[in-house]
Amino acid sequence: MFGLKIKNIFFIILGAAVFSFGIVHFNIQNNLAEGGFTGITLLLYFIFDLKPSITNLLLNIPVFIVGWKLLGLRSFLYTLLGTLSVSLFLELFYIYQFSIPLSNDLFLAALFAGASIGVGLGIIFRYGGTTGGVDIIARLVKKYIGWSMGRTMFIFDAAVIILSLATYLNYREGMYTLVAVFVGARVIDFMQEGAYTARGAMIISPYQKKIADLIATEMDRGVTVLTGYGHYSKEKREVLYCVVGRNELVRLKNLITSVDPHAFVSVTDVHDVLGEGFTLDENKKPIET
Known part of the structure; x- marks a missing residue:
């Protein structure tokens, strides 16, 4: 229906699960920020204790409207699937999360955060989906300007991280957040270009x-x-x-x-x-x- 493929649907959901697992178990548990819309949801969580699953949906409503016109029906449906899946898994992993003791080794936590987020988004992108927000903007920039998706997302991520530094992050957490963002961007590019x-x-x-x-x-x-x-x-x-x-x-x-x-x-x-x-x-x- 609507040209959607079962294989793509499966891998977009899988990617959303990997991405959400990393956000809850590595970013939230270790007070690490993120970039883009995800970073804004984390900022709202740490400052106002708002659930990331809810704010993720609310922030993406305007993006859905733009995405409908710019991405076409099939890409929009994949985007909707990715965003809803991320919100669902964020809620599930937040409720049923388990502790991963990495607070004393933020470098390792940053590596795991970047790797899991990069793998999750890389899978989603590779099968035609996005998670809304900056992901859509990154796809459009790649299409019309030629920048890699990782590069575009890194620029947006940096802006959100600066805002996070000004509000709830200390400089140590901010530095390791940059490590996580860099690793995530490289993993996304690697998965987009091909593992082989x-x-x-x-x-x-x-x-x-x-x-x-x-x-x-x-x-x-x-x-x-x-x-x-x-x-x-x-x-x-x-x-x-x-x-x-x-x-x-x-x-x-x-x-x-x-x-x-x-x-x-x-x-x-x-x-x-x-x-x-x-x-x-x-x-x-x-x-x-």
Whole structure:
């Protein structure tokens, strides 16, 4: 219904549970702040003892209205699901919380807080949802400006944390809150880009055919031949491009140098590799034209 997928619904709810667990058991229990709308709910909790589950819903009502127009029906429904799930799990974990003794080690508490919040939001984002608030703004900034969601959220988080410092946080708690926010932002980016990382290699050599043949036969990896132009030599050259697993990089380098020790090789990180040799699903076929 409405184009919603059961898999996405499941993982958005799962992400909301992980996120809410971190807020209750690491942030609230250790007096650590957060950024964005979540940080505002924590601020209201620590100052006025208002339930985060309730304030989370109230703060997101205006965002729902904006989200309906900007995100479309399906994205809006995923956002509604994420926000309602977070409020539900915040209430459940708050009522049935158990003590995790980390008050004497705020650094460890900050790491756990950032990791759990980052994993939770990362799962939600990866499956098309948000938890409302700054999450929607971060998605829009990524769409129209190109900033990563983690970067945008970090900026908003910093503003809310400054407000928290001015009200209920001491400087020690504020510093560890920044650690948690930084870890969370990095985890979100990591999960958005893909947990699997590979290496992409650009190879320039006069022995490109032999190198390409060896990569195909010895490593069972595909090679794409691109046409390049040397500005200094004023000559056209063939450039090889291939993607290998992280643990295959040393083997690739050794193979190249065995053919041409003077070959020019540029290696870059590749995230979320799709297709044959990496994530190909044999049961799926291309659309016939």
